[in-house]
Amino acid sequence: MKSILTAVLIGLSTIILSGCATGLGGGTYSRDQARQEQTVRTGIVESVREVQIEGTRSMVGAVAGGVAGGIGGSYMGDGTLGALGAVLGAVGGGLLGQAAEEGVTRRKGVEITIKLDNGSLVAITQEVEENETFKPGERVRILSGSGASRVTH
Numbered sequence: 001m002k003s004i005l006t007a008v009l010i011g012l013s014t015i016i017l018s019g020c021a022t023g024l025g026g027g028t029y030s031r032d033q034a035r036q037e038q039t040v041r042t043g044i045v046e047s048v049r050e051v052q053i054e055g056t057r058s059m060v061g062a063v064a065g066g067v068a069g070g071i072g073g074s075y076m077g078d079g080t081l082g083a084l085g086a087v088l089g090a091v092g093g094g095l096l097g098q099a100a101e102e103g104v105t106r107r108k109g110v111e112i113t114i115k116l117d118n119g120s121l122v123a124i125t126q127e128v129e130e131n132e133t134f135k136p137g138e139r140v141r142i143l144s145g146s147g148a149s150r151v152t153h
Contacts (some may be wrong), residue, residue, distance in 0.1 A: 038145035043116040045138045053109040068093050112151050124149050
């Protein structure tokens with residue numbers, strides 16, 4: 001019975017963590033950015049560099065991992081040994097759950113350096129969309145508003 005409960009908790013943790021894996025690529029807008037006026041600047045791509053955008057570190061991964069680890073650790077035995085196993089399992093599971101959440105939500109991105117039409121240089125880092133590539137020498141637009149900027153074609 002306990003092994004079934006552990007399997008269910010681990011499965012739920014995986015589902016919860018994968019639900020956190022939403023990104024904001026060049027073509028994705030947050031709810032707050034919709035229907036907001038944006039400033040448009042244009043320029044030429046100077047360089048493009050691949051980067052990693054770190055994942056989220058909310059309490060979801062830590063809590064889910066802590067619960068699963070605590071239950072798993074409690075199987076070490078009865079009484080004091082079981083309690084100690086539950087505590088150690090919860091701490092270890094919390095750390096592993098947080099690391100797993102960060103890894104699952106990590107995204108590929110690009111740092112795009114652009115020479116604006118006014119001669120100044122800017123660099124913008126954004127998540128990569130599957131069908132979206134930028135190449136040096138290409139003319140692009142920069143949309144800025146609500147504290148965020150994105151590069152588009």
